Amino acid sequence: MDKFVINGPTRLTGEVTISGAKNAAVAIIPAVILSDGICRIENIPNISDVHIITQILYALGADIKRVNLNTLEIDPRNIHTTVVPHELAKRMRASYYLIGALLGKFNKARVSMPGGCDLGIRPMDLHIKGFEALGATVKTENAMINCTADNLIGSPIYLDMVSVGATVNIMLAAVKAYGLTVIENAAKEPHIVDLANFLNSMGADIRGAGTDLIKIYGVPKLHGTNYSIIPDQIEAGTYMVAAAATNGDVLVKNVIPKHLESISAKLEEMGVQVEEYDDSIRVISNGNLRRCNIKTMPHPGFPTDMQPQLSVLLSMAEGTSIVTENVWGNRFRYIDELRRMGMKAVVDGQVAVFEGGCKLTGAPVMATDLRAGAAMVIAAMAAQGQSEIENIYHIERGYENIVEKLTALGADIKRITVPDETPKAAARVS
Numbered sequence: 001m002d003k004f005v006i007n008g009p010t011r012l013t014g015e016v017t018i019s020g021a022k023n024a025a026v027a028i029i030p031a032v033i034l035s036d037g038i039c040r041i042e043n044i045p046n047i048s049d050v051h052i053i054t055q056i057l058y059a060l061g062a063d064i065k066r067v068n069l070n071t072l073e074i075d076p077r078n079i080h081t082t083v084v085p086h087e088l089a090k091r092m093r094a095s096y097y098l099i100g101a102l103l104g105k106f107n108k109a110r111v112s113m114p115g116g117c118d119l120g121i122r123p124m125d126l127h128i129k130g131f132e133a134l135g136a137t138v139k140t141e142n143a144m145i146n147c148t149a150d151n152l153i154g155s156p157i158y159l160d161m162v163s164v165g166a167t168v169n170i171m172l173a174a175v176k177a178y179g180l181t182v183i184e185n186a187a188k189e190p191h192i193v194d195l196a197n198f199l200n201s202m203g204a205d206i207r208g209a210g211t212d213l214i215k216i217y218g219v220p221k222l223h224g225t226n227y228s229i230i231p232d233q234i235e236a237g238t239y240m241v242a243a244a245a246t247n248g249d250v251l252v253k254n255v256i257p258k259h260l261e262s263i264s265a266k267l268e269e270m271g272v273q274v275e276e277y278d279d280s281i282r283v284i285s286n287g288n289l290r291r292c293n294i295k296t297m298p299h300p301g302f303p304t305d306m307q308p309q310l311s312v313l314l315s316m317a318e319g320t321s322i323v324t325e326n327v328w329g330n331r332f333r334y335i336d337e338l339r340r341m342g343m344k345a346v347v348d349g350q351v352a353v354f355e356g357g358c359k360l361t362g363a364p365v366m367a368t369d370l371r372a373g374a375a376m377v378i379a380a381m382a383a384q385g386q387s388e389i390e391n392i393y394h395i396e397r398g399y400e401n402i403v404e405k406l407t408a409l410g411a412d413i414k415r416i417t418v419p420d421e422t423p424k425a426a427a428r429v430s
């Protein structure tokens with residue numbers, strides 16, 4: 001398994017260009033299934049989650065042309081099955097977007113239940129509530145979610161809690177349904193808006209994305225399109241926090257500052273200098289960080305996907321900070337790992353209390369999920385000494401060229417290939 005070896009402390013300076021948004025890409029690529037023409041998608045991040053979702057479409061029969069590392073041309077017209085087997089679906093959570101897309105196009109879908117993950121339980125009750133409201137019959141058997149519908153009919157759907165995934169999946173299933181679908185208490189994340197804009201560029205009629213009330217007027221046909229994915233809000237936020245944690249001065253380019261308002265506000269509250277420009281943000285820190293409290297909330301609140309990264313900064317700030325995780329049931333697992341580098345925190349359910357003023361020191365740690373891994377990279381660059389981060393596959397799911405981007409900013413980070421510890425199979429006797 002590969003690992004990162006990072007020597008600190010380092011001071012990040014210079015410019016970094018943000019890639020396309022992972023959580024938009026993994027929703028937009030399945031949405032291509034709904035089209036009756038070729039879709040060219042640009043600014044796709046070159047990350048493993050995108051590779052996996054693209055492989056699933058290819059396995060279903062789509063013709064896929066990789067124009068370059070960040071551009072795909074996908075022709076869904078030869079898709080010949082609506083079944084996504086476990087061996088394909090198990091590799092990423094967002095595979096469940098195939099249900100909404102296949103149901104929306106073919107009135108049926110049979111997709112393996114997605115795997116769990118380290119954030120706590122990840123139910124799909126709201127997704128299923130939406131599919132059933134549209135007239136689908138949903139049965140779960142043999143860990144497969146089986147959806148069938150004679151016709152999909154638009155319907156009002158109230159989401160008991162804000163869910164990005166359910167909002168995406170209902171949008172995909174409803175876009176060609178007969179009549180009007182209204183999603184109430186919808187998620188408002190930037191990637192929801194990006195998906196709606198993509199679908200509308202194919203001829204859909206979706207209004208209100210980005211608000212908590214989304215209206216979807218069903219259309220009979222969707223045509224091909226050319227589309228460019230928005231920059232990744234969380235990747236940008238991660239580099240902003242990395243600059244702040246290393247007393248750095250970094251210009252984060254190719255961003256939409258409005259998407260980063262809650263992150264910029266928190267950094268400024270901590271005494272970090274944040275300069276906003278049209279499509280870039282400069283982050284300058286002199287190392288004097290003030291404590292603050294965080295409550296993660298759905299957009300436009302402080303994003304849960306930035307909670308581990310900012311918590312590293314809080315542990316370095318002067319004073320005690322309180323973090324309340326309101327979205328996921330188990331998103332403090334990284335703290336056990338970061339205690340090995342000197343983080344001091346007490347966790348009680350959804351709340352973690354961080355003792356500030358920590359002088360982090362290098363240590364071997366293990367990434368437990370994508371954003372926890374990013375937090376460990378930030379901590380290792382701020383720490384005194386050498387750190388090793390294992391299970392970096394988590395990190396590379398969502399951060400394109402992270403070693404190259406951080407090296408260009410002055411970090412001392414290497415990716416090391418570790419020989420597999422399992423005993424080598426006996427050499428084949430020819």
Ligand code: EPZ
Binds near residue numbers: 094122124127305327
């Ligand atoms: C998306 O996950 C993101 N993943 C997550 O980012 C992100 O943390 C999350 O939204 C919140 O912003 C992708 O977009 C691929 P939810 P999702 O449905 O859609 C509960 C990352 O690091 N819920 O908004 O699975 C659920 O348990 C990843 O990029 C139900 O109860 O999240 C959670 O407590 C990690 N029933 C809350 O809602 C449901 O049917 C929010 O989940 C669905 C969700």
